[in-house]
Each structure stands twice: as structure tokens, then as C-alpha cells.
Amino acid sequence: MTAAVSLQNLCFSYENDPVISHLDLTLSAGTITAVLGANGVGKTTLLHLLLGLFEPDTGEIFFFGRPARKYSRTRRKQLMGMVSQNDTPPFDLRVDEYVLLGRAPHLGLLTIPGDTDRSAAAEALFTVGMTHMAGHAVTRLSSGEKQLVNMARSLAQEPDILLLDEPCSHLDLINSRQMLVLMKTIAEQGRTVVFTTHDPNAAAAVADQVLLMKKGELVAAGTVAQTLTRALLTRTYGGDVEVISTKKGPFVRAV
Known part of the structure; x- marks a missing residue:
């Protein structure tokens, strides 16, 4: 599959405080990636780096195989859409x-x-x-x-790439489900979707790839089955969780 986004050894600090540390990953075109983690681990910062609102300290960002720095500001704005919280x-x-x-x-x-x-x-x-x-x-x-x-x-x-920061954070059950279904529809149209969330069950519902982040570092990256495990989620969130297998996939709850 075509790589829509690639990050190579990406690092970013804010006022000398490391926020993103040595991040390497690839996001395929036409897929949905969920970025999971607790508050303050760098999820939103990662989206802002992709948008070009921040410049990385070191490392490189690529869009469709081309370095982000070679895109004009206008072309980059055309390439990427963003839905922020409380827009x-x-x-x-x-x-x-x-x-x-x-x-x-x-x-x-x-x-x-x-x-x-x-x-x-x-x-x-x-x-x-x-x-x-x-x-x-x-x-x-x-x-x-x-x-x-x-x-x-x-x-x-x-x-071509749609970024969503906590798209379901203020939505009720029905609207949250509608938003997740909409994300799948958008990906099926060939767009690449990246969304941040605190909810592993939202990731389980729609994600092709899940990124688990803690303190700006990647704990794990892979499919829902590979990442939404008790061991990895406990490590990511710092508290014990239970992962229940269902016909529709894993269901996660805190214990």
C-alpha cells in the first residue's frame, strides 16, 4: 500500500521539555489510524507537527514519499484537513x-x-x-x-489526509457511533484518517492501525488485535484494564 505519511526519528520539545521522542512510523493511504494515550502524552502535538503548526527539532516527515519541507504552505493546507476539539x-x-x-x-x-x-x-x-x-x-x-x-x-x-483531535469527546453514544461510521466512509473514499482518542473501544471499532503513546514515545503500533492487549494498555495508561473478547473485537474497560 502507498505510504501517505512517514515519520523518521521525529523529535519535538516545548521549552526544553521533550514532547515527541524518536518517533518512527508509517501510515498507509486509505486507512484509519487511532492514536491512543492518556492526557499530555503528545497526541495532539503529533497532529500539529503533521499540519506544520510546529517544526520538529530533528527527524523528517514525508507525505506520499516527499519530504514535508518541500511542500509549499498552500499545498500542505490543501493536502491536510483538521477537525479540532471545540471548533x-x-x-x-x-x-x-x-x-x-x-x-x-x-x-x-x-x-x-x-x-x-x-x-x-x-x-x-x-x-x-x-x-x-x-x-x-x-x-x-x-x-x-x-x-x-x-x-x-x-x-x-x-x-488527502484528515486529522481529527478527539472527535467523539463531547458526543453522546449515538453521535459518537455516527462519527465513527463517517470516518470509515471517508477512508473507503481513499482518504487517510488519523484520530486521537482516550477510548480504546473507539479505536477497536474502526482503526486499521493503532498507535499507543506514553510520554511522547511509541509504546506499540499495529493492528487492533496486536495493540489492544491488557499488558500494552496497562503500560500505556498506567492502570489495570480488562480486555474482553467479543464477536466484534476486543472490548476494554478499566478495573
């Missing part, structure tokens, strides 16, 4: 207007969105099942609806 528009917008902001990396500073841009935004809303809310104010949406609209905004960008 909200800076001012009141209709849903369709907010989603259209996702086209910004493809437009010049004073360029007015055209038919292609509006079509991409409409398709993104359809993909997340929010077409019926296009004319509503974003501020009046529920937290679950806002998260879906944030996803649509990133999809309107038409990225």
Missing part, C-alpha cells in the same frame, strides 16, 4: 457558509468562491448527513451537529 466559527454563520470556509486553501485572498467550491461544500454536507441544516445558524446547533458540520468543513477542503 466554532468566530462569528455567526449559516451552516452552508461555514462549510464553504473549508475551500479557503484553494482560493486566493480576494477570490470569491465559485460553482466548484459550492459544489464541494454541498457534497461535504451530504456526506455527513447535514444537508437539511444548510440554512441554519451554526450557533444554534447541538454539540453533535456542530461536530458533523466541522467535519463537513474539512471535507469541503478535499484533503
